[in-house]
Every structure is written in C-alpha cells, then in structure tokens.
Amino acid sequence: MKIPGVYSLEANAAIRHEVYQYVSQKPTDPLATLRYQPFNNELTIRGSYSKSFIAPTLFQLYGPVVIQHSTHLTNFLTAAGILIPDDLQANESTGSNPHLNPSTAQNISVGFIYSPKSLKGLSVTADYFRIRQTDIVGLATDVAALQNVELLGPASPFARYTALGNFPGQSGSTPITAPGQVAPVPTNVYFVNRVINLGGIEYVGLDAALDYNFVVPQVGRFDFSSKVTYNLSYWDFGPGRAGEQTAGRVTAYNNTIPRYRAYTTIAYNRGGLDASLACLWIPSLFDATNHHSVDPYHTWNGLVGYTFLPSTQGFLSSLHGLNLSVGINNMFNRQPPVDTTGPNQLNTDLSTYSPVGRFVYMQAKYKF
Numbered sequence: 184m185k186i187p188g189v190y191s192l193e194a195n196a197a198i199r200h201e202v203y204q205y206v207s208q209k210p211t212d213p214l215a216t217l218r219y220q221p222f223n224n225e226l227t228i229r230g231s232y233s234k235s236f237i238a239p240t241l242f243q244l245y246g247p248v249v250i251q252h253s254t255h256l257t258n259f260l261t262a263a264g265i266l267i268p269d270d271l272q273a274n275e276s277t278g279s280n281p282h283l284n285p286s287t288a289q290n291i292s293v294g295f296i297y298s299p300k301s302l303k304g305l306s307v308t309a310d311y312f313r314i315r316q317t318d319i320v321g322l323a324t325d326v327a328a329l330q331n332v333e334l335l336g337p338a339s340p341f342a343r344y345t346a347l348g349n350f351p352g353q354s355g356s357t358p359i360t361a362p363g364q365v366a367p368v369p370t371n372v373y374f375v376n377r378v379i380n381l382g383g384i385e386y387v388g389l390d391a392a393l394d395y396n397f398v399v400p401q402v403g404r405f406d407f408s409s410k411v412t413y414n415l416s417y418w419d420f421g422p423g424r425a426g427e428q429t430a431g432r433v434t435a436y437n438n439t440i441p442r443y444r445a446y447t448t449i450a451y452n453r454g455g456l457d458a459s460l461a462c463l464w465i466p467s468l469f470d471a472t473n474h475h476s477v478d479p480y481h482t483w484n485g486l487v488g489y490t491f492l493p494s495t496q497g498f499l500s501s502l503h504g505l506n507l508s509v510g511i512n513n514m515f516n517r518q519p520p521v522d523t524t525g526p527n528q529l530n531t532d533l534s535t536y537s538p539v540g541r542f543v544y545m546q547a548k549y550k551f
C-alpha cells in the first residue's frame with residue numbers, strides 16, 4: 184500500500200534488562216530508531232533514542248585503599264581572602280568505595296542524508312545529538328575539594344569527607360564546623376578522597392559531512408570529503424559546582440573541548456596513480472584558568488602512491504600487484520599550542536593535539 188509522503192518508513196525498538204551482582208539497581212534500558220524517506224531514496228531522515236547503564240567495576244567497589252599526602256595546596260585562597268602560594272599538604276585516604284551508584288546515560292540523535300540523483304556522487308549528512316550522563320564515577324581533585332571546604336566550611340559537599348586530627352569517623356577526629364579551617368594547619372587536615380559519583384555531563388553538538396566524487400574524462404577521478412563536529416555545548420556538573428559550559432574552552436577539570444574540529448581531504452586517482460591531501464583544523468580556545476587565548480592548530484598530510492596493474496606492459500609487467508607510496512604527515516612541522524592548563528603538566532593536551540612533528544614515511548606492498 185502506498186501512502187502519500189511516505190516512500191519508506193522503518194522503526195525498530197528494543198529493551199534490555201540487566202542484573203549485576205552487588206549492584207542494587209536492575210536497569211531496563213530502551214532503544215528506539217526511526218528511518219524515514221518521504222519521497223524517494225534521495226533524502227533519508229533518521230533518529231534514535233536510547234538509555235544506557237554502567238555498573239561500577241569490582242576494583243572501584245572493592246579495590247585497595249591508600250593513605251598518602253595530598254597534592255601541594257598551591258595558590259590556595261583562604262576564607263579571609265588571602266592567597267597562599269604553597270600551603271603544604273594535607274593527609275589523604277584514597278581508593279575504592281563500596282557505596283558507588285551506577286552511572287546512567289540518555290542519548291538522542293536526529294539527522295538526515297541527502298544524495299540527489301541530479302548531482303551524482305554528492306552526499307550531504309547532518310546529525311544533531313545530545314548525550315547526558317549522570318553519576319560519573321571518578322576521583323575528586325583533592326586541591327579543588329579542600330579549597331571548597333576552606334571557603335564553604337560545613338556547607339561544602341566535601342565537608343563530610345574532611346576532618347581535623349584524624350580521618351572522619353576515626354578516634355580523635357573533629358568535623359569541619361566553619362569556613363577557614365583548612366588553610367591554617369593543612370598537616371592537621373584529613374581528607375577521604377575515595378572514588379565517588381562525581382557528577383555528570385551534557386554534550387550537545389552537530390556532526391556534518393560533505394562527500395563528492397566525480398570523474399573527468401582523460402584526467403581521472405576526484406574525491407572530496409569534509410567532516411565537521413561542532414560542539415554546541417558541553418555542560419559539566421560536579422559536587423559543589425553549578426553546571427558550566429566548557430565547549431570552546433580549556434578548564435583544569437575538563438581539559439580541552441574545541442568549539443569544532445574539521446577534517447578535509449581531496450584525493451585523485453588515475454589508473455594505478457593515487458594522491459591525496461588532508462587538513463585537520465582546530466580553532467583557538469579560551470583558557471578559563473589562565474584567562475588567555477590558546478592558538479588555533481592545523482596540520483597538513485599528503486600521500487602519493489602507485490600500483491602496478493595487470494595492464495602494465497613490458498618488463499614492468501612482472502611488478503603486477505606491487506604498490507609503492509610515500510607520504511608525509513604534519514608536513515609543515517606544526518607544534519601543538521602551549522597551554523599550561525593542559526593535563527599532567529605537559530603544557531598541552533595530548534588528547535586533542537598531536538605531539539608528533541613532521542613525519543615522512545615510505546611503504547611497499549605486494550599482492551599476489
């Protein structure tokens with residue numbers, strides 16, 4: 184039966200029920216997808232919705248507990264407004280936590296694919312997505328947590344994990360009763376920093392892609408592709424901290440979240456000859472900790488190769504199946520931007536930028 188405005192319609196649904204030993208929650212997670220073509224197969228509209236569940240690992244629940252010193256309390260602000268360059272270290276107990284809750288997530292996406300028959304070889308794709316995850320398991324940053332206790336006192340969400348004289352609940356410990364009790368004598372401060380359900384994130388963005396290939400007679404085939412991920416927002420929620428939008432910013436707790444990332448390639452082929460050129464582009468960001476702009480970053484990669492085909496004539500016919508290629512990555516030797524807010528004191532975020540400079544390679548492959 185034909186319905187006007189419905190060329191093709193496909194819907195799928197699934198439900199998954201999970202039971203984990205030592206985890207009280209027994210989640211039932213749905214999954215639904217929709218694929219719709221209104222007129223013909225040129226335009227496809229698609230969407231999906233799902234929920235997911237991650238149980239804490241056995242190590243997170245029952246792993247070892249270590250007693251140690253905290254990170255140095257550098258640039259520590261007292262409740263009186265005085266900045267202390269280095270306020271020494273507190274005592275810290277860190278490790279597993281048998282009272283963790285599972286982490287849950289909700290995922291929504293909707294988008295389209297457009298491939299017009301009037302322009303063969305062209306494909307345009309765009310997808311909107313939203314991912315929200317709650318009760319993420321992790322360790323609090325000890326300096327940030329103790330700073331929060333210093334400023335807020337018993338109102339801090341970390342106050343119940345902090346005591347004077349001994350660890351909370353132990354003999355001789357005194358609970359935090361007012362702001363300003365951490366900075367005076369940090370060596371008398373005891374902080375329980377076990378893995379906890381830290382908070383959550385909400386990630387909203389757009390994925391877009393443009394692909395176009397065409398053949399020029401007597402010249403060869405050209406392939407063009409450009410893919411962009413645009414981060415509309417990246418909200419980070421944590422204990423004692425209201426949600427903060429970090430897309431396009433660098434933060435000490437969330438590292439580098441570029442506003443967008445684009446990767447574009449153009450390739451050429453004629454017979455056994457192949458060549459390609461690619462560019463990665465990441466725009467400038469704002470460092471929310473040091474209050475300055477981080478430079479944009481881009482790299483260019485190139486490749487040229489030749490494959491000896493069965494049609495190869497003369498003495499070269501014996502090389503049928505051989506592929507020779509030479510390539511260069513980061514051809515202009517672009518270095519990652521320097522930013523001291525990057526993780527692990529590396530002065531850059533290696534999860535976003537590559538530390539590898541110009542790299543030239545050659546390869547030979549033989550297929551028989």
